[in-house]
Amino acid sequence: MTSSLPTDFLGRIIYLITNYGSSFLRGAGVTIAIAVVGTVIGCLIGFVVGITQTIPIHANDSKLKKFLLKIVNAILKIYVEVFRGTPMIVQAMFIYYGALMYLQISMGMWIAAFFIVSINTGAYMAETVRGGIISVDLGQTEGAKAIGMNHFQTMLYVVFPQTLRNIIPQIGNNLIINIKDSSVLSVIGTVELFYAAKQTAGAFYWYFESMTVAMLVYLAMTLITSFLLRKWEKKLDGAASFDLATTDTLAHTSGLLRGPTRRNGGHRHGR
Amino acid sequence: MGDEILRVGHLGKTFGNNVVLRDIDFTVSKGDVTSIIGSSGSGKSTLLRCINLLETPTCGEILYHGVPINGKDVNASEYRTHVGMVFQTFNLFNNLSVLKNCVIGQTKVLKKNKEESIAHAVTYLEKVGMAPYINAKPHQLSGGQKQRVAIARALAMDPEVLLFDEPTSALDPETVGEVLAVMRSLAREGMTMIVVTHEMAFARDVSNHVVFMSEGIICEEGTPKEIFESPKNARTQEFLARFTQN
Numbered sequence: 001m002t003s004s005l006p007t008d009f010l011g012r013i014i015y016l017i018t019n020y021g022s023s024f025l026r027g028a029g030v031t032i033a034i035a036v037v038g039t040v041i042g043c044l045i046g047f048v049v050g051i052t053q054t055i056p057i058h059a060n061d062s063k064l065k066k067f068l069l070k071i072v073n074a075i076l077k078i079y080v081e082v083f084r085g086t087p088m089i090v091q092a093m094f095i096y097y098g099a100l101m102y103l104q105i106s107m108g109m110w111i112a113a114f115f116i117v118s119i120n121t122g123a124y125m126a127e128t129v130r131g132g133i134i135s136v137d138l139g140q141t142e143g144a145k146a147i148g149m150n151h152f153q154t155m156l157y158v159v160f161p162q163t164l165r166n167i168i169p170q171i172g173n174n175l176i177i178n179i180k181d182s183s184v185l186s187v188i189g190t191v192e193l194f195y196a197a198k199q200t201a202g203a204f205y206w207y208f209e210s211m212t213v214a215m216l217v218y219l220a221m222t223l224i225t226s227f228l229l230r231k232w233e234k235k236l237d238g239a240a241s242f243d244l245a246t247t248d249t250l251a252h253t254s255g256l257l258r259g260p261t262r263r264n265g266g267h268r269h270g271r
Numbered sequence: 272m273g274d275e276i277l278r279v280g281h282l283g284k285t286f287g288n289n290v291v292l293r294d295i296d297f298t299v300s301k302g303d304v305t306s307i308i309g310s311s312g313s314g315k316s317t318l319l320r321c322i323n324l325l326e327t328p329t330c331g332e333i334l335y336h337g338v339p340i341n342g343k344d345v346n347a348s349e350y351r352t353h354v355g356m357v358f359q360t361f362n363l364f365n366n367l368s369v370l371k372n373c374v375i376g377q378t379k380v381l382k383k384n385k386e387e388s389i390a391h392a393v394t395y396l397e398k399v400g401m402a403p404y405i406n407a408k409p410h411q412l413s414g415g416q417k418q419r420v421a422i423a424r425a426l427a428m429d430p431e432v433l434l435f436d437e438p439t440s441a442l443d444p445e446t447v448g449e450v451l452a453v454m455r456s457l458a459r460e461g462m463t464m465i466v467v468t469h470e471m472a473f474a475r476d477v478s479n480h481v482v483f484m485s486e487g488i489i490c491e492e493g494t495p496k497e498i499f500e501s502p503k504n505a506r507t508q509e510f511l512a513r514f515t516q517n
C-alpha cells in the first residue's frame with residue numbers, strides 16, 4: 001500500500017491499536033458476552049442435569065417414576081458424554097451447518113454462539129454439579145431429613161448451597177475456558193476477538209503483530225476474570241470470625257454457659 | 272405405662288444377607304427415657320435409624336400412637352417432625368449459622384413465621400447454653416458446642432420423642448459433661464427420649480428403662496436397677512463386667 005506504514009514491531013502494534021483498536025475491542029466485547037452468557041446458561045443446564053441425575057430412587061416409588069427417571073437419566077448421560085467427548089470446534093460446524101442444510105435454519109452469529117457454548121458448558125457443569133452434590137457429606141442430608149425436610153427442601157436449603165460454594169472454582173474455570181475457546185466460533189463466522197484479529201492481520205499480513213495484540217487482550221480478560229472470581233469467593237465465605245451475642249438477655253439466662261472458648265484467636269468478643 | 276407413643280414389633284433388618292436386627296420388640300411411653308446399650312456392631316444405631324425411617328425395616332412394624340409408620344403411603348417427613356434425632360456426628364448444616372440451623376426447620380417444614388421461629392430457637396439455644404453463639408457457623412464451634420446446638424435444633428421442632436445415637440462418642444472427655452448435663456435436664460423435664468449410649472452412668476441414673484442388645488437381638492431389658500444390679504442374661508453380665516473393670 002503506502003510507504004507510510006510502519007515497518008518495525010512496536011510501530012505496527014501502535015498502528016494497529018490506534019487504527020483498529022475499536023475493532024479489537026468490539027471483538028473482545030463479543031467474546032466476553034458469549035463467554036458470560038454461555039457460562040450462565042451452561043451452569044443452569046448443568047444444575048438441572050446434575051440435580052436430576054442425583055434424584056434418589058426409593059424401593060417403594062411407583063413403577064412409572066422409576067421408568068421415567070431411568071429414561072431421562074439415560075438421555076442426560078448421552079448428552080454429557082457426547083458433548084464432553086467431542087471438540088467444540090467440530091460441534092460448532094456440525095450444529096451450524098446441520099441446522100442450515102437440513103432444517104433450513106440460519107442461526108445467526110449470536111444464537112449459534114450462545115447455543116454451542118451453553119450446551120458445551122452444560123455438559124461439563126452437569127458432571128461438576130453431580131460430583132459436587134455427591135461430595136456433600138451424607139450426614140447433612142440425614143440431619144435435614146431428621147427435622148422433617150423432604151428431598152426437595154433438603155436439596156434447596158442444605159445440599160445445594162454447599163454444592164454451589166464447592167463448585168464456584170469450577171464455574172470460574174469454565175468462564176475462563178469459554179473466554180478462550182469461544183475463539184473456535186470464528187469457523188462459523190462469529191465476529192469475536194480472534195476473528196477480528198485474523199481479519200486485521202490479513203489486511204496487512206501482520207500476523208505476528210495482530211496476534212500479539214489478541215494475546216494481550218485475551219490475557220487481560222482472563223486475569224481480570226480470575227481476580228473478580230477470587231473476590232467473589234472471599235465474599236461468599238463471610239467473616240472469619242463471629243460476634244458473640246452478649247446482650248444481657250442472652251448471656252444471663254444460659255445456665256450452662258461456661259464462657260466462650262477461643263479457638264483460633266479470631267473471635268471478636270462483644271460489641 | 273398409659274400413654275404409649277412408640278411400639279416396635281417383630282422388627283427385623285437385613286443388609287444383603289447380613290441380618291443386623293432380629294425380632295425386636297419394645298415400647299416407649301410418654302416421659303420414658305430408654306437407654307439402649309450393647310457392644311459395638313450389635314445393631315443399636317440401625318435400630319434407632321429404623322425408628323426414624325432413615326433405614327427401611329425389612330420386616331415387622333413400628334407403630335406411632337398405634338398407627339403403622341413403615342408402610343408405603345406414610346409421609347416419612349411429617350413423622351420425623353414428631354420424632355427428632357441427634358447424631359453422633361452432629362450433622363449441623365455447615366452452610367447456616369447456629370441460629371438459622373435452629374430456625375430453618377420451623378419456617379420451611381412447620382411453616383411457622385420467622386419472628387416466632389427465631390424466638391423459639393433462641394429459647395432452646397439458651398437452654399443448652401449456646402445463645403451467645405447464634406451468629407457462629409458450625410465449623411467455628413467445638414464438638415460439645417456443636418452437639419448442644421444440634422439438640423436445640425431438634426428441640427425447636429417440638430418433637431414428641433427425641434432419639435440420640437451416641438451423642439457424646441465423638442467428643443473430648445472434657446466436653447462430654449456439658450452435653451450430658453443438657454440431656455439430664457431434658458429428662459428431668461419429662462422429655463421422652465431413646466438414647467443409644469456407652470455412658471453407663473447416664474443409663475443407670477437418668478433412664479427408667481434399659482435395653483441391652485447383642486448381635487441384633489434384645490437380650491435383656493428392664494429398669495436400670497434390674498439391668499445393672501441383677502442382670503439375668505450371661506451376655507449382659509459379661510458386658511457390664513467389662514465396664515465396671517475399667
Ligand SMILES: Nc1ncnc2c1ncn2[C@@H]1O[C@H](COP(=O)(O)OP(=O)(O)OP(=O)(O)O)[C@@H](O)[C@H]1O
Nearest residue numbers: 286289291309310311312313314315316317318437
Ligand atoms: N448401610 C449398611 N450396610 C451394610 N451393613 C450395615 C449398614 N449399616 C450397618 N451395617 C451393619 O450392621 C451391623 C450393626 O451396625 P450398627 O451401626 O447398628 O451397630 P452399633 O450397635 O450401632 O455399633 P456401634 O456401637 O459401633 O455404633 C454392623 O455389623 C454393621 O456392619
Ligand SMILES: [Mg+2]
Nearest residue numbers: 315316317437
Ligand atoms: Mg452405632
